[in-house]
Amino acid sequence: MAVRQDTIWQKFLFPVLRMLIYQETLSNYTRSIDWEKESDRFRRDDVIIPTYYSSKNFHGIKRGYLNYNAAASYDAITQYVLPPNETWIRQAVIDTVKVKNTRRILDLGCGTGSTTLLLKQAFPGAEVIGLDLSPYMLVRASHKSESSALDIVWRHGNAENTAFPDSSFDLVTASLLFHETPPMVSQDILGEAFRLLVSGGQVLILDGNQNNLRQIEWLNDVFEEPYIRDYGAGSVDAWMGAAGFAEVYTQDVWWLNQLTIGIKPIIVEDAKLQTNQQQYISTEPEPKIDDNLQGFRFPAL
Numbered sequence: 001m002a003v004r005q006d007t008i009w010q011k012f013l014f015p016v017l018r019m020l021i022y023q024e025t026l027s028n029y030t031r032s033i034d035w036e037k038e039s040d041r042f043r044r045d046d047v048i049i050p051t052y053y054s055s056k057n058f059h060g061i062k063r064g065y066l067n068y069n070a071a072a073s074y075d076a077i078t079q080y081v082l083p084p085n086e087t088w089i090r091q092a093v094i095d096t097v098k099v100k101n102t103r104r105i106l107d108l109g110c111g112t113g114s115t116t117l118l119l120k121q122a123f124p125g126a127e128v129i130g131l132d133l134s135p136y137m138l139v140r141a142s143h144k145s146e147s148s149a150l151d152i153v154w155r156h157g158n159a160e161n162t163a164f165p166d167s168s169f170d171l172v173t174a175s176l177l178f179h180e181t182p183p184m185v186s187q188d189i190l191g192e193a194f195r196l197l198v199s200g201g202q203v204l205i206l207d208g209n210q211n212n213l214r215q216i217e218w219l220n221d222v223f224e225e226p227y228i229r230d231y232g233a234g235s236v237d238a239w240m241g242a243a244g245f246a247e248v249y250t251q252d253v254w255w256l257n258q259l260t261i262g263i264k265p266i267i268v269e270d271a272k273l274q275t276n277q278q279q280y281i282s283t284e285p286e287p288k289i290d291d292n293l294q295g296f297r298f299p300a301l
Helices: 008-020 023-031 035-039 068-081 086-095 114-122 135-147 183-196 210-215 217-221 228-233 236-242 268-277
Strands: 104-108 127-132 153-156 169-175 197-208 246-253 257-263
Touching (some): 023 068, 035 068, 068 135, 086 169, 114 127, 127 135
Parallel strands (some): 127 153, 169 197
Antiparallel strands (some): 197 257
């Protein structure tokens, strides 16, 4: 599939950003890594790459995130295309967390781990897992966590079917994922998030502002994004409500982005169980999740 040449990125932005990005540093980093060997550390044979992901170009890169060049260049580019500041945008996720006992966190479609690292920094005592379909993105993410001395689990997997047990996370997040998946897939991901969360757990979805995408046509042509118009025509609020979440609302994040928040309802039986559990607090340390999911225990409500 040929790369689109008519996007705003290809025609205007990329020529300008090439002057801002340290090309030599980026090239040296890319060449210094044996991407196939390092990606084998994360690649799982049981993960099936869906056609909607493998058959499309993203951001003007053939095969999108299944091309190691996408992983190598993602951070260098993204810092300039999330105005006014990438960290400020991603920090909105951290600032909106309302779960009090945040012990296990799952970041879906984590990419190179930029939001995942912020989550671990904000909740150092929590076990944080970043999951992505691209083993190349996980290579880059692992380099970042190692250089920051952050203990994060990076896992190759599909956000639609993570294979984690029911009710095993207190917080599930996804940043800049939904505009890169078909709407039906986004809804399936929210269904999976609902399954994974404990009662009272929170889901946070950061992505492009759907209202602005509907009203301002040129925003859909900044990058080669095969699903962005379908995303803009939809409603994460409605998808989240259909998945079973309560207290759903969306807030603007610096105009171009939005953050949608939902809570998995606490049913009466769960509320009684929570009251009973508060009478006994175990002092035994909980085992960490390993790559094989052995010894995985559910978080206390």
